[in-house]
Amino acid sequence: MGNELGSVDNATAPSRPAPSTFGPQAVPLAITVNGKSRTVQVEPRMTLAELLRGPLQLTGTKIACNRGACSACTVLLDGVPVCSCMTLVIDVGARNVTTIEGLADGDALNPIQEAFIEHDAIQCGFCTPGMVMSCTALLQHNAHPSAEQVKAAISGHYCRCGTYPHVVSATLAAAKVKKV
Ligand code: FES
Ligand code: FES
Known part of the structure; x- marks a missing residue:
């Protein structure tokens, strides 16, 4: 059955792999923060800011508006500033997260x-x-x-x-x- 935009023959259409799904329960994820690899259990809805301040106890990153309007929560992903309140942990992938705690060298400030x-x-x-x-x-x-x-x-x-x-x-x- 077709229309003026064309028709689709389901019998010959290439099959696509089903998209992978995560959650809603917590899933294990690998993440690199300040050069250190970690494995964390996160619900897919968790933001990077929540992960940093909660389970990872890196409370130098602040959450103010929690909606991408103030940049208080800025961290670096492979050197690029992002709002961590607007970044899901599952979207970080292999990129290195640098937080304010990652700038100092021991007691020596940057x-x-x-x-x-x-x-x-x-x-x-x-x-x-x-x-x-x-x-x-x-x-x-x-x-x-x-x-x-x-x-x-x-x-x-x-x-x-x-x-x-x-x-x-x-x-x-x-x-x-x-x-x-
Ligand atoms: S807390 Fe305001 S942009 Fe993230
Ligand atoms: S909001 Fe107080 S120092 Fe910037």
Whole structure:
């Protein structure tokens, strides 16, 4: 039976493999966070932010709006900033997740973290880990950004304390120190 758009012959149509399904119960998944491989049990609906702050106890990543509007929850996936509240754990795949906890080397803070402190780029601190992650990604891809490029990198971040000028000066200062 066909129509003006054509007809389909079910007898000769190529068969497609059934899509794989997960859940709704928790399933085991491998994930790499800050260079360390982990196996976690997650319901497919779990977001990366929930996994980090809950089972993995990496509470440096903040959840503020939980709807992709503020960027407080920013982490890096293979160096690319993403909102972890809008990323399902099952979609991370083989990409390495870098969180704020992954920037320091033991007790030695990363230059961008030092610069945030030095330039008073922290007030309440709720937006700060996400800001730091986006500025880190910027410096990893552009060692000597302009002020305008820093502003563009943090344009999705919402800081109710108004630290933006300090974040820009901190990032420009970190760029002068050494590669982040
Ligand atoms: S908490 Fe994820 S974007 Fe606001
Ligand atoms: S430092 Fe308070 S929201 Fe940015």
